[in-house]
Amino acid sequence: MDPLTILIDWFPYLLTGIFITVGLVAVALIIGVVLGLPMALGQVYGKLPLQSAISVYVWFFRGLPVLVLLFLFYFGIFPGLGLDLPAFVVGAVVLGLRGAAYQSQIFRGAIQSIAEGQMTAARSLGMSRTQAIRSIILPQAMRVALPGWSNEYPEILTESSICYAIGVAELLTRSSQIVSQTYVTMPIYLACAVIFILLSYAGTSLIQRLEKRIAIPGFGPGNSS
Amino acid sequence: MSESEFILKVEDIHKSFGSSEVLKGVSFNVKKGETICFIGPSGTGKSTLLRCINQLTIPDSGRVLLNGEEVTHAGSKINHFRQKIGMVFQNFYLFDHLTAVRNVEIALIKVKGMNAKDAREKAMTELRQVGMADWADHYPAELSGGQAQRVSIARALAMDPDVMLFDEPTSALDPELTREVLEVMKKLAQQGMTMLVVTHEMGFACSVANQILFMEHGIIKEQGSPQVLLNDPKFERCKAFIGQFREYSQ
Numbered sequence: 001m002d003p004l005t006i007l008i009d010w011f012p013y014l015l016t017g018i019f020i021t022v023g024l025v026a027v028a029l030i031i032g033v034v035l036g037l038p039m040a041l042g043q044v045y046g047k048l049p050l051q052s053a054i055s056v057y058v059w060f061f062r063g064l065p066v067l068v069l070l071f072l073f074y075f076g077i078f079p080g081l082g083l084d085l086p087a088f089v090v091g092a093v094v095l096g097l098r099g100a101a102y103q104s105q106i107f108r109g110a111i112q113s114i115a116e117g118q119m120t121a122a123r124s125l126g127m128s129r130t131q132a133i134r135s136i137i138l139p140q141a142m143r144v145a146l147p148g149w150s151n152e153y154p155e156i157l158t159e160s161s162i163c164y165a166i167g168v169a170e171l172l173t174r175s176s177q178i179v180s181q182t183y184v185t186m187p188i189y190l191a192c193a194v195i196f197i198l199l200s201y202a203g204t205s206l207i208q209r210l211e212k213r214i215a216i217p218g219f220g221p222g223n224s225s
Numbered sequence: 226m227s228e229s230e231f232i233l234k235v236e237d238i239h240k241s242f243g244s245s246e247v248l249k250g251v252s253f254n255v256k257k258g259e260t261i262c263f264i265g266p267s268g269t270g271k272s273t274l275l276r277c278i279n280q281l282t283i284p285d286s287g288r289v290l291l292n293g294e295e296v297t298h299a300g301s302k303i304n305h306f307r308q309k310i311g312m313v314f315q316n317f318y319l320f321d322h323l324t325a326v327r328n329v330e331i332a333l334i335k336v337k338g339m340n341a342k343d344a345r346e347k348a349m350t351e352l353r354q355v356g357m358a359d360w361a362d363h364y365p366a367e368l369s370g371g372q373a374q375r376v377s378i379a380r381a382l383a384m385d386p387d388v389m390l391f392d393e394p395t396s397a398l399d400p401e402l403t404r405e406v407l408e409v410m411k412k413l414a415q416q417g418m419t420m421l422v423v424t425h426e427m428g429f430a431c432s433v434a435n436q437i438l439f440m441e442h443g444i445i446k447e448q449g450s451p452q453v454l455l456n457d458p459k460f461e462r463c464k465a466f467i468g469q470f471r472e473y474s475q
Contacts, residue, residue: 127336
């Protein structure tokens with residue numbers, strides 16, 4: 001059989017891998033934002049013990065290779081806690097926890113880049129600190145953070161292939177399975193690569209569109225007064 | 226004069242930053258509708274004094290009373306008092322992500338709980354008052370310094386404050402823009418707004434202020450109406466200070 005026919009035959013199988021990969025990335029990104037943003041706020045506005053706890057978290061998750069983290073959680077931490085989780089869940093959670101560590105620092109930098117006067121003015125009008133953070137600081141900080149944060153999507157997308165190691169049936173895992181069944185190597189991995197590139201392109205351009213949509217004249221990284 | 230005539234009372238405010246004592250016991254009273262200008266060399270605590278009034282800077286000791294209620298040690302009630310004490314800053318501090326009209330209405334919505342329609346109406350009224358209604362939909366980055374400062378005045382006015390604090394409102398502006406901001410402030414004073422103004426604009430201080438407080442080294446050194454300060458030989462230091470400015474303006 002020629003490689004093209006093999007590719008066409010196996011393509012539906014590969015295609016379901018796309019959903020797994022996109023699922024991994026989506027869950028990981030959501031976990032990353034949901035944990036990363038409060039962590040950034042905690043580091044900027046929290047009391048010292050909280051700041052220290054977050055620093056330790058960031059240090060831990062940024063200090064270990066993602067494969068080591070995956071093995072630690074898949075074979076050690078989750079089973080140790082009596083949790084028998086599917087590989088997909090472990091993969092998404094680990095990518096998410098690690099992403100949160102990175103994203104917290106993107107958000108922290110963005111929050112700290114907002115001039116002190118914005119908080120001062122908000123407080124002078126009678127806003128509480130929480131109101132000021134929510135209505136004044138965060139809407140600005142998120143706009144500043146977005147270009148840096150947009151790295152997270154291709155980063156996590158490419159990283160997700162490492163979930164192969166714990167047997168998540170994502171794109172690379174499925175590609176390898178097809179290769180071992182058909183002994184056709186290059187066309188299959190090439191197809192896998194093309195799909196990754198397309199996914200990366202699609203997501204990145206979506207984020208760029210969002211960036212343009214929420215842009216404000218004279219405001220953005222480098223323009224904050 | 227009875228106690229109740231004073232809208233704002235400031236009693237013996239002390240404030241130190243590290244080992245440097247910036248305010249060494251400042252006291253004064255303000256009647257409703259009065260404009261008081263604080264003048265004096267840089268670094269004598271004028272701005273710190275204003276920030277102590279609305280507790281953006283917490284004084285080490287002393288009291289601030291607004292309409293007889295204590296603003297110092299107000300705890301979370303401070304947010305209530307700050308609505309009554311409008312503040313305008315040297316660098317405007319407009320919210321960079323909001324248009325002019327949104328800048329003015331946001332606290333009305335978030336703090337006063339006004340609905341969007343009423344808040345917009347009120348915000349537009351205030352923008353008209355400072356001559357900025359035509360610029361309502363522009364972002365801060367699209368405004369000149371003078372325009373930005375006028376929007377920031379409208380933002381403070383929208384809260385219907387009892388007192389307005391101006392912290393060197395024209396120091397970041399060139400003479401032409403300074404003029405448009407001072408015109409707005411003069412109009413406010415004429416309308417009976419109670420105003421405390423830290424300024425280096427001697428012309429404004431002498432023509433608009435009911436009282437000038439000359440500060441030096443963290444205390445009020447001399448105080449009185451502009452006429453008295455300029456004509457009474459008792460007030461040498463203040464006259465000399467104002468004189469320096471006059472030399473250059475002639």
